[in-house]
Amino acid sequence: MGRISPSNILLLIFTLIAACAWAFPLYWAIVTSLKPEPEVVGSLSFWPQTFDISSYAFALFDTNLVRWYINSIGTSVLITGIVIMISMMCGYALSQLVFPGRRVLFLVVLASFMVPSQALVVSQFVLMHKFGMVNTWGGIILPQVIIPVVVIVYKQFFDSVPRELREAAKLDGCGEFQILFKLYLPLNWGITAALSIITFIMSWNNFLWPFLVTTSEEMMTVTVGITQVGDSFGVQYARDMAVAVMAAMPVAVAYLVFQRRVTQAIMLSSGIKG
Amino acid sequence: MRLKSRNRTVTALLLIAPFVICYLVVFAYPVYKMFAMSFTNAPLIGEGEWIGLDNYIRMFEHKLFYTSVYNTLYFVLLTVVPNTLIGLGIAMMVVRLKGWIQAGILVLFFMPYILPVTVVTQIWQWVLDQQFGVAQPLIEAIIGRRISVFRDPVWAMPMVALVTIWWTNGFNVLLFISALRNIPDDYYEAASLDGASRLQQFRRITWPLLWPVTALVLTLQLILQLKIFDQIYLMTQGGPFNSTYVLLQLVYREAFGRNQGGYASAVAVALFVIIVAVSVLQYQLLKARGK
Secondary structure, three states: OOOOOHHHHHHHHHHHHHHHHHHHHHHHHHHHHOOOHHHHHHOOOOOOOOOOOHHHHHHHHOOOHHHHHHHHHHHHHHHHHHHHHHHHHHHHHHHHOOOOOHHHHHHHHHHHHHOOHHHHHHHHHHHHHHOOOOOOHHHHHHHHOOOHHHHHHHHHHHHOOOHHHHHHHHHOOOOHHHHHHHHHHHHOHHHHHHHHHHHHHHHHHOOHHHHHHOOOHHHOOHHHHHHHHHHHHOOOHHHHHHHHHHHHHHHHHHHHHOHHHHHHHHHHHOOOOO | OHHHHHHHHHHHHHHHHHHHHHHHHHHHHHHHHHHHHOOEOOOOOOOOOEOOOHHHHHHHHOHHHHHHHHHHHHHHHHHHHHHHHHHHHHHHHHHOOOHHHHHHHHHHHHHHHHOOHHHHHHHHHHHOOOOOOOOHHHHHHHHOOOOOHHHOOOOHHHHHHHHHHHHHHHHHHHHHHHHHHOOOHHHHHHHHHOOOOHHHHHHHHHHHHHHHHHHHHHHHHHHHHHOOOHHHHHHOOOOOOOOOOOHHHHHHHHHHHOOOHHHHHHHHHHHHHHHHHHHHHHHHHHHHHHO
């Protein structure tokens, strides 16, 4: 299929045009954010006639963006850490240990794939209210720490670690916790990295739950907070776009840097072993 | 020996405890609570009384419930199949490229999927702005006038669907690309030698071999799009004239807007049941594929 023929070149050009058209709204958002406000509504220029970064200054200094960043980074990092830790330990137990209720636990975790977490928001909110966790990081984090598919992916990967390594570690007198953290985890760094990145991106992007559980602007995450900017200052598109670009920056960079891991994680969590 | 096996059990329980405890508290209990609340007249916060099936009876008499079901299904219709086909089309174009060109083009197609929903809706509200939006000249060229897309009862839902497809398509592209790469080149070479045209190759080789992944993508899409809420809430708030009102939004309105925790739970149960039913179907498909 690698032959250079006229039809292949035609296909390449067509694909290129389609890709650029697809990504055009992103380009347009960035260009808009770099224009002064009068130019934004004045002309449809595809390149800023005058570069103006005052929209970014506005985003940083005149909104709660920095505060939202801190909330987003804090909660997303904690969610990721907790998800990976508890799912890895559970996956290890399911994969390597014999204990009463093992099969039941495995089936329950599998069945949980089907439960739409969106349908649970009302009762989860009631619960968080009972805990006094509305408008706290804890309230944002807790309902997001159960991701059943991560347990199953870990179980599958631990299943394929050779038994001999485990027997050898046992002879050296290692306990189960040591075997997990000094043998199984290092052997699966790649998959741990992939799952961490995708969990971080998903919790950064989560809208519905943080939106429900945070009512004060100080406690909002970036994803929820940026909707407040337009409301309180009226519609000014250069500012809106600057705020949007800043909100998307961390996940966009994470994706660009760790592309292969992101792809791998997406394949794994949809049941295709990558 | 007994002691050792008991020790092993204790270790195992220690390992599963954090997950199991979190699971019971923030997952299993809310599922139970949702069902329990749906049989009461509880407000969002506070206790209610058992009222049996009243919430469900009310639901089936509620006009907005039917509107929401209809709109949710309409949205599913507008997104699921188009999103799958567009994903397949893009994957087939991208998979024939090589090296860094392929990687670069894939980034352009995939990037929207990685963005937060609020960023996506803000960008599109600007792109489609009636007065200054860059897409309006295009719309004008096609249908002859500018439209305020999110305030027009006819256009609102298709536009939300369009934005959704743009946002979520990258996921489908990835799945299709990996499936296409798994088809050995020899198949196509052999077919070419036998004089099969590109179209014949697609119909006889690509499509049959791709069908399992296509079925997977379709069901994943179906489950995802049934849960539509974010884009609707951010772009149209269910309007104009409830023309984009969807199920999850009804849950949100009854619980947080009208303080009807019990009734909101009943609607949530309806959504829950629909999605679990579709998921069981998906599981059957995956199992069939595994054999």
